[in-house]
Amino acid sequence: xxxxxxxxNPVVHVHTxxxxxxxxxxxxxxxxxxxxxxxxxxxxxxISGLTEWCEIRxxxxxxxxxxxxxxxxxGSSEVMDALTDRxxxxxxxxxxxxxxxxxxxxxxxxxxxxxxxxxxxxxxxSLAEDESVSFAxxxxxxxxxxxxxxxxxxxxxxxxxxxxxxxxxxxxxxHSWHELPPDADALVPTDTALGFxxxxxxxxxxxxxxxxxxxxxxxxxxxxxxxxxxxxxxxEFAGCVDEVFLGAIMTSVLDAGRLLxxxxxxxxxxxxxxxxxxxxSRVLLRLTHLTxxxxxxxxxxxxxxxxxxxxxxxxxxxxxxxxxxxxxxxxLVPREQPGALVADGDVASQYVYVQVRLYLRIDxxxxxxxxxxxxxxRDHLSAxxxxxRAHLYGRLR
Amino acid sequence: xxxxxxxxxxxxxxxxxFQFPLAKSPTAQAVVVRDLISQFRQKADIHESxxxxxxxxxxxxxxxxxxxxxxxxxxxxxxxxxxxxxxHPTLYGVHVVFExxxxxxxxxxxxxxxxxxxxxxEARCRSADSAVLVRLARSSAHRESAESFEGEIxxxxxxSSLLAHTCREIDLDDHxxxxxxxxxxxxxxxxxxxxxxxxxxGHHKGLSPVR
Numbered sequence: 001x002x003x004x005x006x007x008x009n010p011v012v013h014v015h016t017x018x019x020x021x022x023x024x025x026x027x028x029x030x031x032x033x034x035x036x037x038x039x040x041x042x043x044x045x046x047i048s049g050l051t052e053w054c055e056i057r058x059x060x061x062x063x064x065x066x067x068x069x070x071x072x073x074x075g076s077s078e079v080m081d082a083l084t085d086r087x088x089x090x091x092x093x094x095x096x097x098x099x100x101x102x103x104x105x106x107x108x109x110x111x112x113x114x115x116x117x118x119x120x121x122x123x124x125x126s127l128a129e130d131e132s133v134s135f136a137x138x139x140x141x142x143x144x145x146x147x148x149x150x151x152x153x154x155x156x157x158x159x160x161x162x163x164x165x166x167x168x169x170x171x172x173x174x175h176s177w178h179e180l181p182p183d184a185d186a187l188v189p190t191d192t193a194l195g196f197x198x199x200x201x202x203x204x205x206x207x208x209x210x211x212x213x214x215x216x217x218x219x220x221x222x223x224x225x226x227x228x229x230x231x232x233x234x235x236e237f238a239g240c241v242d243e244v245f246l247g248a249i250m251t252s253v254l255d256a257g258r259l260l261x262x263x264x265x266x267x268x269x270x271x272x273x274x275x276x277x278x279x280x281s282r283v284l285l286r287l288t289h290l291t292x293x294x295x296x297x298x299x300x301x302x303x304x305x306x307x308x309x310x311x312x313x314x315x316x317x318x319x320x321x322x323x324x325x326x327x328x329x330x331x332l333v334p335r336e337q338p339g340a341l342v343a344d345g346d347v348a349s350q351y352v353y354v355q356v357r358l359y360l361r362i363d364x365x366x367x368x369x370x371x372x373x374x375x376x377x378r379d380h381l382s383a384x385x386x387x388x389r390a391h392l393y394g395r396l397r
Numbered sequence: 398x399x400x401x402x403x404x405x406x407x408x409x410x411x412x413x414x415f416q417f418p419l420a421k422s423p424t425a426q427a428v429v430v431r432d433l434i435s436q437f438r439q440k441a442d443i444h445e446s447x448x449x450x451x452x453x454x455x456x457x458x459x460x461x462x463x464x465x466x467x468x469x470x471x472x473x474x475x476x477x478x479x480x481x482x483x484x485h486p487t488l489y490g491v492h493v494v495f496e497x498x499x500x501x502x503x504x505x506x507x508x509x510x511x512x513x514x515x516x517x518x519e520a521r522c523r524s525a526d527s528a529v530l531v532r533l534a535r536s537s538a539h540r541e542s543a544e545s546f547e548g549e550i551x552x553x554x555x556x557s558s559l560l561a562h563t564c565r566e567i568d569l570d571d572h573x574x575x576x577x578x579x580x581x582x583x584x585x586x587x588x589x590x591x592x593x594x595x596x597x598x599g600h601h602k603g604l605s606p607v608r
Contacts, residue, residue, distance in 0.1 A: 218525070221525055222525040225525045226525075229523060236467075240467040240468060243466055243467055243468055243469060244465045244466060244467060244481075246466065246469065247456050247459075247460065247465055247466030247478075248460070248465065250453050250456045250457065250466075251456060251457045251460040254453055254454070254456075254457045255457070259446070259450050259453065259573070260446075260449050260450055260452060260453030260456075261446035261449050261450065262446065262449055263449050263452060263453075263469065263476075265469065265470075270469070275446075277574060366465075369483075370465050370481060370483040371463075371483075372460070372465060374460065
């Protein structure tokens, strides 16, 4: 059952074999044209809700609720008979061969003109099977549809062209990729190509609804999007897990009673500095993500290099500094080798630090579902700080 | 021969690595050792780090809500911290910008410990339905007043996301050094704000199912 538009709402797309496209008419205007003989009962129409173009004669309900046209032409009774009768398709042998090259009946253009067009009549479907027909300007021909009487009728009728009418000019459709407007073959259609501009909102009804999507193709598109999102999700996690870990470290150290007093990054390393508000001891951290892409992380897991430092402001810094400086330094032993405890000092702040470089498995603290084991991380960091402090006190003694 | 290795950075860090009696290529080694300490600018006391303290407290409060950090970066004069809204029925992420107080010492003295947070909640469209996508693409921005706090929320579409923006001002003195109560207060403020933003996104006419 057709969902009929208002009788005076010009949303019925009409395509005649004699004059091509007539644009959009109201049902009442269409009725008048039918009675005037300008539109034949077997001409095509399309309104929103239809999956394809239909012959007018098969849908007499289009005019059921309309008042009779006042000045019906002499042949009106025949017209009405034709609307109510539903004769079979015209014989193939009655069709005109020149219709075959009619450019107005190719497959609907992929790149639409500035305003959306209704689905093209399915006449071209049968053209694909006729090898004598030139397909020079066709870019895609779908599989022929069987049991379509329209196809046969249109293929041998006189050529039908989409000509703009006076009341509503229609931009001629391009018929090949080369003839498409500049943005028609863009990978991402512009709003203009889609007809989405501010003015178009008010005239929404002037454009036909997009033809229903093939559910199978729609499902394919959905699957492609889903796969894309899943892949992107995995990549995003692999790329930002170090910053998840960084936030987790901040939370864990804050939970241990310290305050974040510095946060910086140089693009490769993240630097954090914390201070305890009571004893002013400081904890420094440098975090470096070692497996920053999905492939590496799937092989090795998510790994990070973390340098943890613990420092205290000390009295007699000069003496301590001199003692640290007097230690042998041949340059043969890497001072920042993982697992080695190194003492260092900051003259300006008079802090002495001990630091150690560790390799940590981020996976031990951050799960693939983004959940974080803060307790474990806090315990591990506390263990590091405790050991570094003990080492520092030992060195200062 | 003793090789004097200059400090790699113009910091005040003095290290025992300055002198290497037998070093063949001690420069890189020295830089690495002092790298961690020299990264940080010197501050007279902890009060100069009020801005960073605020960032840390918000990161911890968001962690309490179950939202991990996914990005730290500078944005204009502020620091942007992005969070993933894990488990939230509507939101994909939350973005918080800490606006660094501008002006001189007088202005900062007047502002005191107040920090402005620009909070944005993001819902991402995860629909392949063309009607949904078209509706979202054609939707326009709207504003509404927040019911749970004094402020305005602006909702707009960007690409396939809906963003709800608002600003909150917090006084760090209410949250820092207040123990669990201070954190709890901040968690409540953020939760209220985020839920108001999520509700505002729900009012947007371009709303579509999110993943």
